[in-house]
Amino acid sequence: MKTRYFIYTGVVLLGVGSIVASCKKSFLELTPQGEFLEANYYSTPAQALTAVVAAYDPLVTETGGLDNTYSDPLGALNAGSDDCYAGGGSSSDMSTWQAMNNYTMTSATGPQGEFWSINFQGVNRADVLLEKLPGVPGLSADVLKRYTAEGHFLRAHYYFDLVRLFKNVPLILTTLQINDVYKQPQASPDSVYAHVEADLTAAIAGLPTTVASTENGRVTKGAAIALLGKVYLYEKKWALAASTLAQVNGTPGGTSTYGYKLQASYGDIFSPKNKFNSESIFELVHSGNQNYTWNNWDQFKSNIYVQMVGPRSYKGPIYYGAGYGFNPITPNLVAAMKGDPRYPYTIANIDSIAKANNVTYEQSYQGSGYYIEKFAPKVANIVTTGSTDLNWPNDYIEIRLADTYLMEAEALVNAGGDIGRATSLLNAVRSRVGLAAETASLDNIYKERRLELATEGHRWFDLVRWGQAPTALAFKGFKSGVNEILPIPLTETLNGTQIKQNPGY
Known part of the structure; x- marks a missing residue:
C-alpha cells in the first residue's frame, strides 16, 4: 500500500472549497467556492485569502490520521502524561489514546498517524502558499507581506510539533511532484530546528501587532515571538529564550508592549464567553454555531474534545452535560493540586457533585471520579444548533501569558541570568491566585508549570x-x-x- 501521509502534493487538487466550508463561522467567513486545480487557482486576492485559511485549517482539525479517526491532540498528550488517563468506555475505546496512556505504542498502533498526517498536511499547505503568493495578481505589497508572514509562522508551527514528537522527520520546504514523494530522507533535528527559527524570524517582521476582532485567531507578532522563545527553550538556548520571551512578557504582572496581561480571575481564562482575553497569545478558534451533525464527520471545527472529557451518562440538574468520559484525572494530579486555588477550575470532583446533588453518571474506564474542568461540557455553554455533542464553542489557548512567564523564568535560571526577574515572573503567576511568594528555582518553576497548566497539553512535553x-x-x-x-x-x-523507524519501535 503506497500511501504516504507526509505530503499532500499541490499538483493535483487544492481542496480549498471543502476547507473553507469547514472553517465557516471561524475566524474568517468566506463563501465556499468548490475545489480548484492548484495550477490555476491563485489568480485573485480573494483566492489567496482562501488559501491562507486552508493553511490554518490543520491547526483545528478534529479528525484525521491513518483511519480518519477523531484526533484532537489534547487527548493523546493528556493520556500520555501523569495528569490524566486515557479513560473512555473501555480499554479499546480510542485505542490510539490507550496506547499512548499505556506506552504500548508500535509503528502500527498509537496516535502517531494523526500527528504526522495533520502536521504534514499543514506543512504542504504552507509550502504551496509561500510559493504561489508572489504571483497573485492584484495582491498589495502590505497584504502579500502579511500572508507570507502567516505562511512562515504556520510552517514553523507544524514543524515544531513534528520535531518534538518524532525528532526524525523529512524537511520539505517546497511542493513535490508525486514521483519525488518517496525519495525524501529524514533531516537532522538540528536542521529542522534551524528552519523553524528561520521561518519564525521571517514571520515576525511581517505580522501585525494586533488584529481586528473579526480576525481573531490569525497570528500576531507577539504570538510569533512567543513561539520563537519557546523553540529556543526546547533547544536549551537559554539566554536567547529568556530575551525573546521577555519581549512578550514585559514587566511581570503588568501589561506588556503587545497588550498582554494576566487575567485577574484564573477561572475566566477558559470560559468560551471570554475568548481572546488579555492572557491569550495564540488561540485556536472553535465555533459552536455551525449546525454540525454526525454527517459532518470530516468538517468539525467546533471543540469535540469538550464532549470527549465530560462524565459519561451524566444525568442531573446542574453543571454538566453528559460526555464520553475520556482523560479522567489521575490521583497523582489530584494530590498535587489539593489546597491549590486553581484546583476547582482544573479538576471536577464528579463523585462529590453526584452525591450532593442527586446526580448519576457512569464511571469511565480508569475513572477516578475526577474529570477535566477546564474543557468540561458545561450546561451554561450548550448551544442549540445541530447536535449538542458536536457544537461546543470552547477555544483552545495554545500559548498564554502565564506559560510564557514561566518559560522565561526557567530560561533565566538555566542561563544564570537575572534571578530577581525570574522570581518576579514566577510570583506574578502565584499572586494572581493568592499564593505566597517563592524564590525562582527550577524545582519551584517545574511545580508551578504543572499546577498552572494542568490538562492543557504541556505536561508530557515538559516531562x-x-x-x-x-x-x-x-x-x-x-x-x-x-x-x-x-x-x-x-x-x-x-x-x-x-x-527509517525511530529506535525502539
Missing part, C-alpha cells in the same frame, strides 16, 4: 524535555530511550521509502 518522564511516567510503562518520541507511522516506512 520529556526535563528528562523526568522515565521516573514520572514509570507507573504507565514509559520506556526510557524509546518513548521520549513517537514511532514513525508504519505506512511511512514501507515500499522503498527513505524513512
Whole structure:
C-alpha cells in the first residue's frame, strides 16, 4: 500500500472549497467556492485569502490520521502524561489514546498517524502558499507581506510539533511532484530546528501587532515571538529564550508592549464567553454555531474534545452535560493540586457533585471520579444548533501569558541570568491566585508549570524535555530511550521509502 501521509502534493487538487466550508463561522467567513486545480487557482486576492485559511485549517482539525479517526491532540498528550488517563468506555475505546496512556505504542498502533498526517498536511499547505503568493495578481505589497508572514509562522508551527514528537522527520520546504514523494530522507533535528527559527524570524517582521476582532485567531507578532522563545527553550538556548520571551512578557504582572496581561480571575481564562482575553497569545478558534451533525464527520471545527472529557451518562440538574468520559484525572494530579486555588477550575470532583446533588453518571474506564474542568461540557455553554455533542464553542489557548512567564523564568535560571526577574515572573503567576511568594528555582518553576497548566497539553512535553518522564511516567510503562518520541507511522516506512523507524519501535 503506497500511501504516504507526509505530503499532500499541490499538483493535483487544492481542496480549498471543502476547507473553507469547514472553517465557516471561524475566524474568517468566506463563501465556499468548490475545489480548484492548484495550477490555476491563485489568480485573485480573494483566492489567496482562501488559501491562507486552508493553511490554518490543520491547526483545528478534529479528525484525521491513518483511519480518519477523531484526533484532537489534547487527548493523546493528556493520556500520555501523569495528569490524566486515557479513560473512555473501555480499554479499546480510542485505542490510539490507550496506547499512548499505556506506552504500548508500535509503528502500527498509537496516535502517531494523526500527528504526522495533520502536521504534514499543514506543512504542504504552507509550502504551496509561500510559493504561489508572489504571483497573485492584484495582491498589495502590505497584504502579500502579511500572508507570507502567516505562511512562515504556520510552517514553523507544524514543524515544531513534528520535531518534538518524532525528532526524525523529512524537511520539505517546497511542493513535490508525486514521483519525488518517496525519495525524501529524514533531516537532522538540528536542521529542522534551524528552519523553524528561520521561518519564525521571517514571520515576525511581517505580522501585525494586533488584529481586528473579526480576525481573531490569525497570528500576531507577539504570538510569533512567543513561539520563537519557546523553540529556543526546547533547544536549551537559554539566554536567547529568556530575551525573546521577555519581549512578550514585559514587566511581570503588568501589561506588556503587545497588550498582554494576566487575567485577574484564573477561572475566566477558559470560559468560551471570554475568548481572546488579555492572557491569550495564540488561540485556536472553535465555533459552536455551525449546525454540525454526525454527517459532518470530516468538517468539525467546533471543540469535540469538550464532549470527549465530560462524565459519561451524566444525568442531573446542574453543571454538566453528559460526555464520553475520556482523560479522567489521575490521583497523582489530584494530590498535587489539593489546597491549590486553581484546583476547582482544573479538576471536577464528579463523585462529590453526584452525591450532593442527586446526580448519576457512569464511571469511565480508569475513572477516578475526577474529570477535566477546564474543557468540561458545561450546561451554561450548550448551544442549540445541530447536535449538542458536536457544537461546543470552547477555544483552545495554545500559548498564554502565564506559560510564557514561566518559560522565561526557567530560561533565566538555566542561563544564570537575572534571578530577581525570574522570581518576579514566577510570583506574578502565584499572586494572581493568592499564593505566597517563592524564590525562582527550577524545582519551584517545574511545580508551578504543572499546577498552572494542568490538562492543557504541556505536561508530557515538559516531562520529556526535563528528562523526568522515565521516573514520572514509570507507573504507565514509559520506556526510557524509546518513548521520549513517537514511532514513525508504519505506512511511512514501507515500499522503498527513505524513512527509517525511530529506535525502539
